[in-house]
Amino acid sequence: MRLIKLIGILLLFSVGAAQAEPVKTLRIAVTSFPNDLGNPYGSIALPSLLPALSIYDPLFGFDDAGELQPALVERWEITSPTSWRFHLRKGVTFSNGEPFNADAVAQALEHLISNAGLLEVVAQLVIGIERVRAIDPDTVDIQTTSPNVLLPRRLAGVRIPAPKLWAQLGRQGFGRTSSGTGPFRVIAWTPGKITLVANRTSWRAPIIDQLELLDVPDMNARVQALRTGAVDIAMDVGPEDRTPIEASGGRIHVRNTGRIQTLAFVSNKPSPVADVRVRQALNYAIDKQRIVDVLMGGVTTPATQGAVKQSFGYDPTLAAYPYDPARAKAMLADAGYGSGFDMLISFAPGVFAADDAYHQQIVSDLRAVGIRATIETTTFA
Numbered sequence: 001m002r003l004i005k006l007i008g009i010l011l012l013f014s015v016g017a018a019q020a021e022p023v024k025t026l027r028i029a030v031t032s033f034p035n036d037l038g039n040p041y042g043s044i045a046l047p048s049l050l051p052a053l054s055i056y057d058p059l060f061g062f063d064d065a066g067e068l069q070p071a072l073v074e075r076w077e078i079t080s081p082t083s084w085r086f087h088l089r090k091g092v093t094f095s096n097g098e099p100f101n102a103d104a105v106a107q108a109l110e111h112l113i114s115n116a117g118l119l120e121v122v123a124q125l126v127i128g129i130e131r132v133r134a135i136d137p138d139t140v141d142i143q144t145t146s147p148n149v150l151l152p153r154r155l156a157g158v159r160i161p162a163p164k165l166w167a168q169l170g171r172q173g174f175g176r177t178s179s180g181t182g183p184f185r186v187i188a189w190t191p192g193k194i195t196l197v198a199n200r201t202s203w204r205a206p207i208i209d210q211l212e213l214l215d216v217p218d219m220n221a222r223v224q225a226l227r228t229g230a231v232d233i234a235m236d237v238g239p240e241d242r243t244p245i246e247a248s249g250g251r252i253h254v255r256n257t258g259r260i261q262t263l264a265f266v267s268n269k270p271s272p273v274a275d276v277r278v279r280q281a282l283n284y285a286i287d288k289q290r291i292v293d294v295l296m297g298g299v300t301t302p303a304t305q306g307a308v309k310q311s312f313g314y315d316p317t318l319a320a321y322p323y324d325p326a327r328a329k330a331m332l333a334d335a336g337y338g339s340g341f342d343m344l345i346s347f348a349p350g351v352f353a354a355d356d357a358y359h360q361q362i363v364s365d366l367r368a369v370g371i372r373a374t375i376e377t378t379t380f381a
Contacts, residue, residue, distance in 0.1 A: 024208040029216040029231040031351045037189055038178030039171065040159040041112065041120035046235075046259075051194055054211060055095075056159035056180035057204070059086070059105070060152055066310025068152055072100065072160060072181065081147045082130075086140045094162035095185040095199040102134035107163040109142070125154040150312055184211050191215070217379070219350040226250065238353045239297025254299050260306060261352065263345065263362070277335040283321035285328035285369045291361055295354045328369045340370030349377050 034048040040056050043049050061071040076086045092100035109132045111117040112125075128151075131143040144151065162179035169177055178186045183206035184196035194213040198206040214231060216222045222234040223241050227248055242252050263282075265273040272278045288302035302320035307313060332338060345363065349356040359375060366373040 023210055025210040025212060026208050026233070027212045027214060027231040028233040028235065029214045029222040029225050030235050031217050031219075031222075033194065033213070033215050037175040038186055039120075039175040040108075040161045040178075040180065041117070041122040042175075044121055044125075044157050051186070051196070051213060052159055053182070054184040054196055055178050055182045055186060056161065057092075057182050058156050058159050060156035062156060062310065066308075068156065071156075072105075073152075073155075076152060079141070082144045084142045084144070084151060085135075086142065088138045088140065089203065090138055092181050092203050093201050094165075094179050094181055095201065096162050096165055096179040097201075098162045098164055098179070099137075100160065100181050101137040102140045103137075104160055104163045105140050106132045106134045107166075108158065108160050111166075112158070122157055122159075125157045153312060217348075217351065219353070219355075221350075236352050239299055240354070242297070260303050260308065262303075262306070272335070272337050272341045275335045277331045278337060280321075281328040281331035281335070281369070282366070282371070284324045284331070285371070286362055286365045287323040288320060289323065291354075291358045295357045295361065325365070325369050332370065338370070340372055343371055343373040344376055345373055346376045346378055348379055 028050070030048075030050055032048050034043045034051060036042045038051060038055055040052060042052070057072050059071060059073045061069045063069050070089075072089050072092065073086045074089050076084060079085050086105075088100070088102060088105065094100060094104075098104070109126060109129060112120060112123045113129050113132075117123050128144050128146065128148050129142055130145045133141045133143075135141055142151070148154075159180065161174060165177065165179050166174050176186075176189060181202060183199055183202045183204045185199045186194065186196050188195040192215050196211040196213075198209050200206075214225070216225060216231075216234075219237055222231070223237050223245070225231045226234040226237075226245065227250075239252075245252060265271075265279070267273060273282075292298060292300055292302060304318040304320045305315060307315075309316075329338075332340065343366065345359060347355065347359055349359075363373045363375055
């Protein structure tokens with residue numbers, strides 16, 4: 001059941017010049033850390049992706065409109081229906097001094113299409129690659145099993161590690177040491193903090209000396225850390241905090257992160273949600289626009305599909321389910337559930353903006369059409 005397209009909210013605290021330290025450090029409170037530390041082939045979702053975005057570079061990037069942009073690959077062309085040629089950025093080095101070249105790209109992609117690499121999260125992005133070949137230090141050819149016009153967009157999720165260090169340390173050892181071409185390198189992983197320092201050899205030169213990522217899973221704790229000056233940026237906080245934060249000299253930055261918030265149905269036996277009429281009724285039963293306007297400060301919109309505007313295949317003609325509780329009741333009755341049924345909703349509160357409030361509203365809306373929904377809370381991990 002598609003509910004709400006969420007907007008990531010960052011709260012930024014301004015730091016006066018008089019408070020500047022010799023070492024410029026930016027402290028960011030995030031909701032979670034990656035489970036596999038600095039593994040370049042791990043998470044592909046924020047905020048656990050944040051350390052990787054600081055350490056590594058992808059082959060391609062996206063602008064705010066979702067258009068593909070050069071990164072480690074500067075230009076590319078199709079040489080046959082199943083062949084691509086990629087021309088790499090020159091003069092790039094890894095933070096440990098290794099040169100970035102076609103061999104590094106080939107080694108990374110060959111690992112992902114190997115039997116061992118299939119275990120990596122990022123491997124899903126390279127399905128269909130048959131062969132990778134370094135033509136010269138700055139050129140890579142990729143052969144696919146069938147025509148794939150989405151290959152460059154998929155490669156935007158592939159981050160390139162230092163190949164010699166990866167071979168030397170292996171997956172687990174490299175995850176703790178981590179060397180990429182990005183603007184920072186890791187100097188310490190601890191349970192509550194990741195400390196990174198500037199990689200001055202990066203082609204994306206950093207403007208600060210040190211970056212500290214702090215694991216603060218509770219939203220209220222992130223806001224409090226921001227207001228007390230314990231952090232400079234807090235990710236994923238609620239719009240209701242705008243007034244006190246701005247009154248304290250901070251500011252809110254709203255950016256579309258391409259996130260769709262959904263309720264997923266899990267059932268190991270026959271259940272009401274197996275009937276499409278019931279699933280549609282659930283969508284009609286929830287007043288998503290009210291949740292957006294009242295609980296989320298109007299900073300987003302109800303989702304119309306499982307894709308965001310930047311996604312290939314997004315259909316702009318689709319509309320969100322309207323709020324129609326009468327229709328929801330009629331569809332439930334037609335499916336044989338006129339007296340309703342029990343439903344358990346499990347979620348981790350305090351992770352995303354207004355998540356506890358809008359889940360409570362969902363429960364209220366569902367109960368209004370006869371569905372006896374209850375909430376079970378869990379941790380984000």
